[in-house]
Amino acid sequence: xxxxxxxxxxxxxxxxxxxxxxxxxxxxxxxxxxxxxxxxxxxxxxxxxxxxxxxxxxxxxxxxxxxxxxxxxxxxxxxxxxxxxxxxxxxxxxxxxxxxxxxxxxxxxxxxxxxxxxxxxxxxxxxxxxxxxxxxxxxxxxxxxxxxxxxxxxxxxxxxxxxxxxxxxxxxxxxxxxxxxxxxxxxxxxxxxxxxxxxxxxxxxxxxxxxxxxxxxxxxxxxxxxxxxxxxxxxxxxxxxxxxxxxxxxxxxxxxxxxxxxxxxxxxxxxxxxxxxxxxxxxxxxxxxxxxxxxxxxxxxxxxxxxxxxxxxxxxxxxxxxxxxxxxxxxxxxxxxxxxxxxxxxxxxxxxxxxxxxxxxxxxxxxxxxxxxxxxxxxxxxxxxxx
Amino acid sequence: xxxxxxxxxxxxxxxxxxxxxxxxxxxxxxxxxxxxxxxxxxxxxxxxxxxxxxxxxxxxxxxxxxxxxxxxxxxxxxxxxxxxxxxxxxxxxxxxxxxxxxxxxxxxxxxxxxxxxxxxxxxxxxxxxxxxxxxxxxxxxxxxxxxxxxxxxxxxxxxxxxxxxxxxxxxxxxxxxxxxxxxxxxxxxxxxxxxxxxxxxxxxxxxxxxxxxxxxxxxxxxxxxxxxxxxxxxxxxxxxxxxxxxxxxxxxxxxxxxxxxxxxxxxxxxxxxxxxxxxxxxxxxxxxxxxxxxxxxxxxx
Numbered sequence: 001x002x003x004x005x006x007x008x009x010x011x012x013x014x015x016x017x018x019x020x021x022x023x024x025x026x027x028x029x030x031x032x033x034x035x036x037x038x039x040x041x042x043x044x045x046x047x048x049x050x051x052x053x054x055x056x057x058x059x060x061x062x063x064x065x066x067x068x069x070x071x072x073x074x075x076x077x078x079x080x081x082x083x084x085x086x087x088x089x090x091x092x093x094x095x096x097x098x099x100x101x102x103x104x105x106x107x108x109x110x111x112x113x114x115x116x117x118x119x120x121x122x123x124x125x126x127x128x129x130x131x132x133x134x135x136x137x138x139x140x141x142x143x144x145x146x147x148x149x150x151x152x153x154x155x156x157x158x159x160x161x162x163x164x165x166x167x168x169x170x171x172x173x174x175x176x177x178x179x180x181x182x183x184x185x186x187x188x189x190x191x192x193x194x195x196x197x198x199x200x201x202x203x204x205x206x207x208x209x210x211x212x213x214x215x216x217x218x219x220x221x222x223x224x225x226x227x228x229x230x231x232x233x234x235x236x237x238x239x240x241x242x243x244x245x246x247x248x249x250x251x252x253x254x255x256x257x258x259x260x261x262x263x264x265x266x267x268x269x270x271x272x273x274x275x276x277x278x279x280x281x282x283x284x285x286x287x288x289x290x291x292x293x294x295x296x297x298x299x300x301x302x303x304x305x306x307x308x309x310x311x312x313x314x315x316x317x318x319x320x321x322x323x324x325x326x327x328x329x330x331x332x333x334x335x336x337x338x339x340x341x342x343x344x345x346x347x348x349x350x351x352x353x354x355x356x357x358x359x360x361x362x363x364x365x366x367x368x369x370x371x372x373x374x375x376x377x378x379x380x381x382x383x384x385x386x387x
Numbered sequence: 388x389x390x391x392x393x394x395x396x397x398x399x400x401x402x403x404x405x406x407x408x409x410x411x412x413x414x415x416x417x418x419x420x421x422x423x424x425x426x427x428x429x430x431x432x433x434x435x436x437x438x439x440x441x442x443x444x445x446x447x448x449x450x451x452x453x454x455x456x457x458x459x460x461x462x463x464x465x466x467x468x469x470x471x472x473x474x475x476x477x478x479x480x481x482x483x484x485x486x487x488x489x490x491x492x493x494x495x496x497x498x499x500x501x502x503x504x505x506x507x508x509x510x511x512x513x514x515x516x517x518x519x520x521x522x523x524x525x526x527x528x529x530x531x532x533x534x535x536x537x538x539x540x541x542x543x544x545x546x547x548x549x550x551x552x553x554x555x556x557x558x559x560x561x562x563x564x565x566x567x568x569x570x571x572x573x574x575x576x577x578x579x580x581x582x583x584x585x586x587x588x589x590x591x592x593x594x595x596x597x598x599x600x601x602x603x604x605x606x607x608x609x610x611x612x613x614x615x616x617x618x619x620x621x622x623x624x625x626x627x628x629x630x631x632x633x634x635x636x637x638x639x640x641x642x643x644x645x646x647x648x649x650x651x652x653x654x655x656x657x658x659x660x661x662x663x664x665x666x667x668x669x670x671x672x673x674x675x676x677x678x679x680x681x682x683x684x685x686x687x688x
Contacts, residue, residue: 023472026465052468057499061461064454064496068429068465071452074472076465090455200427200450200466202478205398207445209453216442 002246005181009172012140012179013079013105013165014039016147018049019187020103023074026054026065030084031117032169033107037079051075059084063091063102070100071208073199075151078102081169082109082123089127095162096131096224098209099197101154102162105147108136108270108320109169110354118355119168119271121321125298125329127164131224133231134298137167138274140177142250146296148187149238155194158230168271168320169355182246190245228300235297253302254293254309258284262291265309266367267330268318269295272351272358276318279363290316290367295330306337310344316370318363319379320352327379348379356383388569388576394420403446405438408601410565410591410608411512412438415483417568418510421575424449426479427470429463431493432456433485434519435512457492459484460500463507471506479579480507487517489588490526490548501555501584508578508585511548512565514593522596529616530675531668533598533655540658540668544675548588553622558583560622563630564590566608570619570630577621590617598654607652615643615676618683627687637683646672 005015014036017025027037043049052069056062059080066076080088085106095102106124110116124134133154137143143165150163167173198206212220236252243249257277259265268276273294283290293309295302309315319328326332331348338344347370352358362382369380369387380387398419405412411434419426428451430436436453440446454462459482467480482500484493489511497509516534517523523536527548531540552560559581561574571589578585592607594600599607611617612632619633628634635641647669650656659665 024465024468026468052472054464054468054503056461056464057495057502060457061464061496061499064458064461065465065468067454068452068462068467069469069472070465072427072466072469072473072475074469076469091458094455200452202425202427202450205424205445205448205450207439207447207451207453210439210442210445210451211437212442 002180002182004178006176006178007140008035008174008176009140009143009167010036010107010174011039012144013147014043015181016144017077018043019184020077020148020151020191021075022051022077024052024054024066024069024076025078026056026062026069026076027078028056028059028062028080028084030059030081032109032173033079033081033084033105035174036105036107059087060091063088063095066102067091067095067098067100070102071098071200073194073196075155075194076102077104079105079107081107082111085123085127086111089130092127092130092132092162097220099160099227100162101160101194103147103150103154104162104164106164106166107169107173108166116354117169119171119320120353120355121166121270124164124166125321128298128329131161132299133161133163133228135163135165135296136269136273136298137165137172138270138294140172141179141248143167143172144179144181145242145248145250148191149242152191152238153231153234156234157195157197159227159234160197161224161227161231166270171271180246180248186245190242232300251294251296253297253305254295257292257294259291259293261289262313263289264316264367264371265291265293265313266316266318266363267293267295267334269330270320272318272320272363275358275360276363278360279367282360282364283367288367288371290371298330301333301337303337306334307341310338310342314345314347316347316367318349318351318366320358322350322353331379345376347376349382350379351382388572390568393417393568393572394423396420398424398448400446400448402440402444403438404440405434406595406601408594408604409438410514410593410604411435413604414512414565414571414589414591417571418481418575419449421572422479422481422579425477426481427452427466429454429459429466429480429482431459431484431488432519433488435483437519456488458496459488459493460505460509461496463509464500464503464505467505467507482507482509484509484511485518486511486513486515486527487525490546498555501552501557501586504583506582506584508575508587511588512591513588514591514596515545516593516596518593518596530672531656531659533658552586556625557586558624560586562588562590562618562620564608564612564617564619565592566605566612567619567631574621598657599652603652607649610644610649613644614646614649615680616646616649629687636680637688643676643680646676
């Protein structure tokens with residue numbers, strides 16, 4: 001029997017992580033992730049979490065300990081945010097190159113200076129090239145469902161890559177919502193035990209990660225790329241399986257909302273993605289033919305799906321991040337996906353950095369400007385630039 | 388345990404890429420013998436990451452995981468937890484790191500793992516330099532020693548890692564030296580039998596790093612002990628016990644040899660003798676060693 005749990009994104013993530021039965025969790029507290037690690041500690045205390053919980057002395061060591069544990073063949077989980085994620089950076093590469101499916105929640109938070117704990121996606125966006133699969137969630141239910149699915153995806157023999165599930169600071173991490181939680185047995189049936197490709201075992205004394213020459217190393221990178229390609233095939237399959245079993249579906253690479261016959265399609269992620277639905281309702285009510293494609297994965301990047309959208313409509317992209325010196329990353333990558341294959345116009349906005357609130361009203365304004373053709377030649381900083 | 392009685396089985400197998408006279412490999416061979424095949428080793432960036440040979444080959448007959456420079460102890464924590472969860476509690480987890488990875492970049496993760504009472508053996512082979520990157524100063528480099536980043540000789544004294552370790556009050560810590568394989572063997576064997584965090588540091592004179600002939604590795608280690616520059620001891624259940632010649636020096640039964648007897652054979656101290664003897668700096672080294680032994684005597688005699 002499915003039950004309903006009303007709780008914050010972090011506690012929901014803790015619940016999902018524990019229900020996935022990780023063998024080892026290693027974590028270090030950082031605002032706004034703290035209630036996630038506290039949640040797991042509570043489950044350890046009640047006996048609901050039966051794994052090993054290593055309270056390490058830094059986020060760097062959290063990722064290293066997950067790597068070490070994962071290398072023995074077991075299931076691992078951690079969570080972090082912002083500076084914690086950045087401190088892990090070296091080991092994010094390491095986990096991915098070692099092909100160890102560590103699963104991690106990242107609570108999207110501003111990077112300092114100055115100190116600011118609100119929502120901003122630059123932390124995880126800046127880890128885009130580490131080889132991790134990246135999901136972005138827009139509700140607590142999606143956090144729960146994605147965490148469980150992430151284990152299945154990352155640990156799949158054709159993937160063997162770590163997975164990061166990101167959600168916005170406070171807007172999701174500290175906001176309570178009702179979430180459907182299946183029974184443990186149903187989760188167990190959905191998520192088989194991890195069956196690793198390689199592991200540290202005395203019966204098979206291999207040396208892992210020693211010096212590797214260029215021609216061999218290049219193959220390792222190519223295999224990672226192929227694994228991301230395999231993830232592209234598996235993400236829709238796993239999402240469909242989840243839907244069949246539990247009746248819930250958040251989309252695969254995108255969640256499409258009122259896109260049928262739309263002349264414009266808005267692309268946004270995370271909490272802005274959720275807020276966008278209200279904006280779309282209002283815009284359509286007012287006769288603007290705008291639909292929404294809320295991006296759920298940044299890696300693997302859904303190139304084909306973006307191209308398909310562009311064949312139908314002009315695109316409007318809102319980024320809660322900026323690759324300084326160039327553009328918002330979603331905007332930039334969407335353009336890259338379309339290069340030479342589509343004549344669709346792409347309108348771009350930067351909005352909500354530093355945790356600045358982005359309301360449906362703001363989103364409507366941005367969409368209207370785009371429709372007026374005023375955000376085409378460059379990405380507009382919403383609220384900072386004249387439109 | 389006499390050398391002739393050490394186990395014959397070798398886990399350090401042919402194919403190593405070590406320099407001739409390498410102390411790390413000598414020590415490792417003994418460590419493998421003391422622990423046996425039921426071990427998993429975690430190796431951060433250090434000479435051993437080269438010594439172990441190139442992918443897809445290996446010169447170790449035990450499962451080994453390489454990890455980032457600062458990460459040995461945290462990696463071992465993860466491996467230990469993973470094994471424990473699987474009920475594989477008869478496997479010894481060893482972190483094997485150099486002095487750079489221990490004294491400097493890895494000290495945070497090491498301190499954390501000790502404080503968490505991680506059940507593992509952390510072994511530091513101390514050659515007093517960043518040797519893998521080509522002889523740069525570390526926190527373990529002694530005063531006045533030349534390195535490529537202390538061209539005129541290091542201007543600071545080394546930190547006392549042993550004392551830092553003991554301040555964690557772990558069940559077992561020891562200092563040994565590659566020149567005394569029985570001492571090394573016995574200490575590793577004892578560490579293996581104790582639950583909780585164990586720390587063993589091995590003095591490992593490095594021929595290319597210290598600038599001495601490859602045939603003198605053992606002699607340089609012996610002299611480090613006999614001059615008192617290095618002490619052999621065990622710290623067990625809050626008690627310190629000095630071993631071998633270090634015990635005799637502590638108890639005043641023998642005089643430690645003058646430091647000159649040791650440093651004059653090492654090119655890294657050549658500038659203290661040529662073109663002119665640097666009496667002041669040699670005296671400063673002597674005084675620093677005297678101070679250390681006075682501290683040992685006041686605390687442990």
